[in-house]
Amino acid sequence: MTTISYIDAINAAMQEELQRDENVFVLGEDVGVKGGVFGTTKGLMEQFGEERALDTPLAESAIAGVAIGAAMVGMRPIAEMQYSDFMLPATNQIISEAAKIRYRSNNDWQCPIVIRAPFGGGIFGGLYHSQCPESIFFGTPGLKIVAPSTPYDAKGLLLAAIRDEDPVLYFEHKKCYRSVTGEVPDEDYIVPIGKADVKREGDDITVITYGLTVHFALQAAEELAKEGIEAHIVDLRTLQPLDKEAILESVRRTGKVLILHEDNKTGGVGAEVSAIISEELLFELDAPIARLCGYDVPAMPISPPLEKFYMLNKDKVMEAMRKLALF
Amino acid sequence: MNHKSSAVETTRHEQLGLTDAQVLEMYRTMLLSRRFDERGLLLQRSGKINFHVSGIGQEAAQVGSAFAFRKQHDYFLPYYRDYAFVLAVGMTVRELMLSIFAKAEDPNSAGRQMPGHFGSKRLNIVTGSSPVTTQVPHAAGIALVAKMKKQDIVTYASFGDGSSNQGDFHEGCNFAGVHKLPVVFVCENNQYAISVPYSKQVACESIADRAVGYGFPGVRVDGNDPLEVYRVTKEAHERARRGEGPTLIETVTYRISPHSTSDNDLAYRTKEEVDYHKGRDPIPRFREYLYACGVLSESVETDMEAELAGIIKEATTYADQAPFPQPEDTLKYVYGDESI
Numbered sequence: 001m002t003t004i005s006y007i008d009a010i011n012a013a014m015q016e017e018l019q020r021d022e023n024v025f026v027l028g029e030d031v032g033v034k035g036g037v038f039g040t041t042k043g044l045m046e047q048f049g050e051e052r053a054l055d056t057p058l059a060e061s062a063i064a065g066v067a068i069g070a071a072m073v074g075m076r077p078i079a080e081m082q083y084s085d086f087m088l089p090a091t092n093q094i095i096s097e098a099a100k101i102r103y104r105s106n107n108d109w110q111c112p113i114v115i116r117a118p119f120g121g122g123i124f125g126g127l128y129h130s131q132c133p134e135s136i137f138f139g140t141p142g143l144k145i146v147a148p149s150t151p152y153d154a155k156g157l158l159l160a161a162i163r164d165e166d167p168v169l170y171f172e173h174k175k176c177y178r179s180v181t182g183e184v185p186d187e188d189y190i191v192p193i194g195k196a197d198v199k200r201e202g203d204d205i206t207v208i209t210y211g212l213t214v215h216f217a218l219q220a221a222e223e224l225a226k227e228g229i230e231a232h233i234v235d236l237r238t239l240q241p242l243d244k245e246a247i248l249e250s251v252r253r254t255g256k257v258l259i260l261h262e263d264n265k266t267g268g269v270g271a272e273v274s275a276i277i278s279e280e281l282l283f284e285l286d287a288p289i290a291r292l293c294g295y296d297v298p299a300m301p302i303s304p305p306l307e308k309f310y311m312l313n314k315d316k317v318m319e320a321m322r323k324l325a326l327f
Numbered sequence: 328m329n330h331k332s333s334a335v336e337t338t339r340h341e342q343l344g345l346t347d348a349q350v351l352e353m354y355r356t357m358l359l360s361r362r363f364d365e366r367g368l369l370l371q372r373s374g375k376i377n378f379h380v381s382g383i384g385q386e387a388a389q390v391g392s393a394f395a396f397r398k399q400h401d402y403f404l405p406y407y408r409d410y411a412f413v414l415a416v417g418m419t420v421r422e423l424m425l426s427i428f429a430k431a432e433d434p435n436s437a438g439r440q441m442p443g444h445f446g447s448k449r450l451n452i453v454t455g456s457s458p459v460t461t462q463v464p465h466a467a468g469i470a471l472v473a474k475m476k477k478q479d480i481v482t483y484a485s486f487g488d489g490s491s492n493q494g495d496f497h498e499g500c501n502f503a504g505v506h507k508l509p510v511v512f513v514c515e516n517n518q519y520a521i522s523v524p525y526s527k528q529v530a531c532e533s534i535a536d537r538a539v540g541y542g543f544p545g546v547r548v549d550g551n552d553p554l555e556v557y558r559v560t561k562e563a564h565e566r567a568r569r570g571e572g573p574t575l576i577e578t579v580t581y582r583i584s585p586h587s588t589s590d591n592d593l594a595y596r597t598k599e600e601v602d603y604h605k606g607r608d609p610i611p612r613f614r615e616y617l618y619a620c621g622v623l624s625e626s627v628e629t630d631m632e633a634e635l636a637g638i639i640k641e642a643t644t645y646a647d648q649a650p651f652p653q654p655e656d657t658l659k660y661v662y663g664d665e666s667i
Contacts (some may be wrong), residue, residue: 025475051475057505062464062498069468072453073402077468089494096458097465105446105454106437107660141661165663194667241667 002186007177009151009184010040010116013158014078016188018048021076024162027054028063028080028116037082037124038118039179064090068097071113076162084117084171085128085299091136096166099142114161114168119147120212120262122175122311126302132211132263134239134292137169140273144193145240147171149214151182153237156191164193171239173212180215194238196246202230205325206250208273209260210236213312217260220318229325241267244276251277255286258324262312265293287327292320335480338620339554343561345394349624352554353394353415354617355631357386357610358442360411362419362639364584367427368441371588375647376427380443382408384551384583387516387609389485390415391556392578395564396483402469404453404462404484407443408515408582412485417450420638424646431652432598438652460490463499463512470508470573481567485513489520491534500575504541507572511563514575517549522595550578551609556615 004012017024023047026041032055035042045053056063060081067077080086087094094115101111121130137143144166148154152236154172161168191197199214200221207217214235235251236243251257257277259270274289292312294300300310340350360382367379382389385408393415396403399443405412410423418522422434429438435446448453453469455462466484473480491514503510514534518525531537538545544566546559556578563574581604585592592601617623661667 057498057501059498059501061495062467062502065461065464065495065499066468066471066502069453069465069470070472071468072465073469073472075472091459092495093461093464096456097461100456101454102663103660104436104440104444104456105448106439107450108434108446109454110663144662 001183002179003183004151004157005178006151006154006180007038007040009155009162010158010172011042012184013155013162014041014044015047017076017159017162018044018052021237023074024076024078025052025054025080026080027056027057027067027123029058029082031055031080036080038174039289040116041070041080060086060090062092064093065097067113067115068093068101068111071111072101072109076112076115078116078162081115081117082135083125083129084119085124085131087115087117087133094137094143094167094169095140099140101248102166103142110165111167112165114158114170115170116170118174119171120173120175121300121307122212124302124304124307125174127299130300132261134169134171135263135268138240138269143240144168144238145171146193146238147173147210148191148237149176149211149235150180153183153191153197153235156189157193157237158194159188160190163190168193171211175212191237194241194243196230196243197235198235198250200231200233202232202254204254204256205321206229206232206234206257207249207260207321208234208236208247208253208257210239210269211262213260213262213317216312216317217321219314220321222319223318224250224325229322231321236269242272242276247273248280251281252284255284256283256327257323258290258292258320260292260312260317260320262294265291266296268293287324290320292317339533340620342560343554345557346552347620350617351622351627353390353633354613354623356415357411357553357613359420359548359629359635359638360386360389360414361610362635363423364410366643368584368588370427370643378441378588380407380441380587381584382410384604384608385515385517385580386411387553387613388550388556388578388580388635391553392483392485392513392560392576393610394509394557395560396481399449399451401480401505402453402466402482404455404466404482405445405655406455406459406462406486406490406515408416408487409445409485410443412444413445413452416452418445418447418452419642421642421645424642425649428646428649429651430646430649431656432582432649437656460486460493460495462486463495466510466512467499467503467508470503470510471506473509479568481564482510483513484510487520488514488516488518488525488534489523489528490514491537492528500538500541500573501579504543504571507570509570510573511560511567512575513560514574514577516577516579519582519586521586521590533577535575535577541575543573543575545577547577548577550580551607551612553613580609581607586604602606
């Protein structure tokens, strides 16, 4: 095991796959010479050449569309969207094309692409460098969607995504890049897509979350433990397909659930998680399903007090967890 | 059209390196496509199928392009009117019929997609969709792989004049231009995007003019002349193989049929206009040329019409009687892993 940062885990996954499989290549704006605006693709062009860490024109639909074309003839492209906010010009390629290629051709053609997109706020990115757009793609059958919270999951899920036979949207939280470190195995491994992970065990309340807010939940849980409240924390890791069994098992354990995400509440992933619990476990609940999510405003503003107001943090999460525990 | 006027003078097609047998096959493919298309319209009108979208009038443009490419070698991203194109690169009428009847055996989509949404891995025909022009970046991606892997493969992508206004046209052409990719973009300019005429779609005189902005040649050609289309496409194909990058070809033609069986075209264009273009139909024009060259004769033509009628009849009966997909097949192939 080696302790590395979340961003280095992403970089290492790409580096290892480029080494392992000659059909893997990375494309996107600034991914080559510059090594990415955040540094995720640093060193890849030097090691693998310009074609395999390909700087593209500033045109997201082409980045996705070119990757789709390449994938259909046997390549394993990793398309980088510089910020997930800028994925929207590629939405038609992702939803109308990538998601439907296997289905519409009756399994004759496949589209094994990975689209990596830095998402989330807390970096003074303002409206268009802070969004969580996963709910736009969530509910589109044919797509898989992952959102890791730790270096272990970031590397293992990216390796799994690159080797997957279907299109995978890989949402990486910008705020985690350098603020989260953790151990990753030295040998090859994957984190299976579609499997949630229990990040902390407890018997009083269940928290279901993903991305940056996993860390807020874990920090809050440590403090609440001093008050005698033990939280059971589930990191979804994969948003589509959701790990229903893990969701239901975790809720069964405590009978109280808080769903937590940075994306705004209405129509978010949490709404579906909540519906699954309601359908299957309504009469086993000891409290109404609780959700703590981003506000339903168009996107988070840049001014520090406004960003702070919008973002979740340990204290806001702790308050919601305590309230649920005391219900 | 020029033709052999003396014993020593070579024909136009010979000058292009095409044999008599090849031009006869071009003609046969155009005619086969037309007969299929006419049958498709008839089947829709008689209630046997739900929908048909026609390529009548565009057969010369399609066949001229297709004959410049290599079957089951190059990659093809056709658009929804390209019946003559897909027939030329190996699809059968039976397969097209299975598609318009939406039957399980349809190789394009097993009855999932509308007619005209082609796809066949066997034939290197890449699966397409209905939001127009999404195939242009795909073609750039396939051509990028050919370049990366140093493969002698050229990619064809076609689309209509309306499609050339889409962002994906610009993004795909620009990408292919920047990386000098082996791809030929073909705009079949049939003058209409459903009801909206060229003049309300495009401010420049020619779609081909747009190529300048992408750093590669744009060529405007009479799309009703299959030999001229073949000539410019062959040049573009060779240019791509030499590593000199993409070409945009605009084949100027006319959509003789309404947009689809759901369209009343006389609500936005006159019968006189349509009749004028019917007078310029590429099939009788090519027929006349082939007669003048001595490639086509009455007996050859009679045999050909009988052969094609037989193919259409057999395919129609086969597709009509073929089973539909099972209702539960709706659930298949969302993911590679069927347990999800």
